[in-house]
Amino acid sequence: xxxxxxxxxxxxxxxxxxxxxxxxxxxxxxxxxxxxxxxxxxxx
Amino acid sequence: xxxxxxxxxxxxxxxxxxxxxxxxxxxxxxxxxxxxxxxxxxxxxxxxxxxxxxxxxxxxxxxxxxxxxxxxxxxxxxxxxxxxxxxxxxxxxxxxxxxxxxxxxxxxxxxxxxxxxxxxxxxxxxxxxxxxxxxxxxxxxxxxxxxxxxxxxxxxxxxxxxxxxxxxxxxxxxxxxxxxxxxxxxxxxxxxxxxxxxxxxxxxxxxxxxxxxxxxxxxxxxxxxxxxxxxxxx
Amino acid sequence: xxxxxxxxxxxxxxxxxxxxxxxxxxxxxxxxxxxxxxxxxxxxxxxxxxxxxxxxxxxxxxxxxxxxxxxxxxxxxxxxxxxxxxxxxxxxxxxxxxxxxxxxxxxxxxxxxxxxxxxxxxxxxxxxxxxxxxxxxxxxxxxxxxxxxxxxxxxxxxxxxxxxxxxxxxxxxxxxxxxxxxxxxxxxxxxxxxxxxxxxxxxxxxxxxxxxxxxxxxxxxxxxxxxxxxxxxxxxxxxxxxxxx
Numbered sequence: 346x347x348x349x350x351x352x353x354x355x356x357x358x359x360x361x362x363x364x365x366x367x368x369x370x371x372x373x374x375x376x377x378x379x380x381x382x383x384x385x386x387x388x389x
Numbered sequence: 390x391x392x393x394x395x396x397x398x399x400x401x402x403x404x405x406x407x408x409x410x411x412x413x414x415x416x417x418x419x420x421x422x423x424x425x426x427x428x429x430x431x432x433x434x435x436x437x438x439x440x441x442x443x444x445x446x447x448x449x450x451x452x453x454x455x456x457x458x459x460x461x462x463x464x465x466x467x468x469x470x471x472x473x474x475x476x477x478x479x480x481x482x483x484x485x486x487x488x489x490x491x492x493x494x495x496x497x498x499x500x501x502x503x504x505x506x507x508x509x510x511x512x513x514x515x516x517x518x519x520x521x522x523x524x525x526x527x528x529x530x531x532x533x534x535x536x537x538x539x540x541x542x543x544x545x546x547x548x549x550x551x552x553x554x555x556x557x558x559x560x561x562x563x564x565x566x567x568x569x570x571x572x573x574x575x576x577x578x579x580x581x582x583x584x585x586x587x588x589x590x591x592x593x594x595x596x597x598x599x600x601x602x603x604x605x606x607x608x609x610x611x612x613x614x615x616x617x618x619x620x621x622x623x
Numbered sequence: 624x625x626x627x628x629x630x631x632x633x634x635x636x637x638x639x640x641x642x643x644x645x646x647x648x649x650x651x652x653x654x655x656x657x658x659x660x661x662x663x664x665x666x667x668x669x670x671x672x673x674x675x676x677x678x679x680x681x682x683x684x685x686x687x688x689x690x691x692x693x694x695x696x697x698x699x700x701x702x703x704x705x706x707x708x709x710x711x712x713x714x715x716x717x718x719x720x721x722x723x724x725x726x727x728x729x730x731x732x733x734x735x736x737x738x739x740x741x742x743x744x745x746x747x748x749x750x751x752x753x754x755x756x757x758x759x760x761x762x763x764x765x766x767x768x769x770x771x772x773x774x775x776x777x778x779x780x781x782x783x784x785x786x787x788x789x790x791x792x793x794x795x796x797x798x799x800x801x802x803x804x805x806x807x808x809x810x811x812x813x814x815x816x817x818x819x820x821x822x823x824x825x826x827x828x829x830x831x832x833x834x835x836x837x838x839x840x841x842x843x844x845x846x847x848x849x850x851x852x853x854x855x856x857x858x859x860x861x862x863x864x865x866x867x868x
Contacts (some may be wrong), residue, residue, distance in 0.1 A: 346665045348732050355725040356654060359672045360646075366717055367835065371630070374842035376861055377849055378628040385848035388632050388841055547780075551760070551773065558763060565756045565777075568749055569784050572791035579795070601791060612783060619695075619776050
């Protein structure tokens with residue numbers, strides 16, 4: 346594949362940044378949930 | 390019942406708030422003693438950075454409006470810091486003054502200040518950047534200044550109201566305001582290029598851009614009066 | 624505690640799995656199976672992530688505007704509209720950023736430069752900055768109702784201002800001949816498997832966006848609920864503990 350570094354780089358940038366963001370907000374929510382009651386979490 | 394029921398009293402509100410702002414400014418001389426010198430320094434710094442008379446002449450219109458935008462940030466912040474220092478804005482609201490009246494009043498005052506600043510900067514550009522201008526060009530430049538200043542004043546008052554108040558908010562003003570005024574920067578610069586007949590531009594080419602400035606001013610003049618209320622209500 | 628300590632539910636788990644499957648398929652097709660473009664060669668593969676991400680960004684911001692309008696339209700609207708709108712905008716900002724980067728990488732090969740001042744790119748950069756400002760305003764503090772009102776007004780102002788900016792930029796760029804150079808190769812004609820992969824990518828990223836939005840807005844709901852209870856101190860302690868571990 347020509348320009349492989351650019352093409353694969355694009356995919357990596359896309360998924361790595363999305364993954365990092367997901368990891369961040371899931372971790373954050375998990376930490377917060379430790380201190381929350383069932384009322385605070387109406388989806389459960 | 391609101392104390393601003395009739396158009397007559399609404400105009401009175403607008404006029405008195407505008408008058409108050411202009412008087413405060415006149416007494417403090419911030420515009421003349423601080424903002425205008427700042428704008429001049431910016432214009433001079435451009436010359437240092439760009440270091441080429443031909444280029445300066447070519448980009449003079451853009452530089453004038455950039456200097457205006459940067460100075461506007463200071464003027465807008467000043468316009469609101471005066472209010473929030475003593476809670477004057479809140480007092481006005483509590484007294485039942487309509488937010489749209491406050492909006493138009495402050496916009497009017499801002500318009501006057503920005504116009505004065507603009508006249509100064511344009512004149513300086515003619516001197517510093519070696520620009521020549523025809524009579525038609527002067528007319529066009531003045532109309533451009535009026536149209537652009539209206540739009541800038543409306544948007545500045547709107548976002549200034551949002552960014553006013555609590556500490557740490559004023560720094561947000563540039564980030565919020567500058568993207569919004571991009572159409573004014575584009576339109577005013579192109580119209581001024583036509584007025585200065587930069588790089589062979591004909592004076593007549595500026596009028597469509599003035600049209601854009603007019604649209605911008607009308608849109609934000611209308612929307613601003615509605616949006617201002619929620620933004621300053623705390 | 625009788626509840627799970629997370630923002631997940633059965634529904635989001637299923638949605639998440641679907642999303643992963645669709646994305647994996649998109650990557651496989653996009654990166655390996657589908658053909659190269661006649662003109663663009665292998666750089667067309669970048670389109671399979673670039674186009675869906677900007678599409679999701681537009682969708683996310685449009686949704687934020689809708690939520691803002693709903694929130695402002697009546698008295699005592701639920702703050703959920705604010706949380707969902709805020710979550711959506713956050714995701715939108717991320718996706719615009721990704722789109723700008725991938726577009727820039729694509730441009731480096733196709734046009735020879737990382738950036739070109741054409742109307743579309745410039746407007747997209749503006750979109751990004753505008754919503755970064757929106758997110759900053761959300762962090763100004765105050766009550767949740769204040770945040771909601773401010774953000775909602777700002778989002779609706781953005782709906783107004785962005786077309787104005789876009790129109791101005793278009794007008795501006797139409798003055799310059801160089802704009803046509805940038806337009807060459809931007810609109811690619813795809814067919815067959817390539818077109819399918821593109822649509823698959825759109826669907827896959829949309830499902831991902833929905834999943835992310837559900838989780839993030841629940842996360843924001845937790846932040847708001849706990850902020851009300853003033854448990855920020857406890858959270859910091861817990862975070863410090865987990866770092867030590």
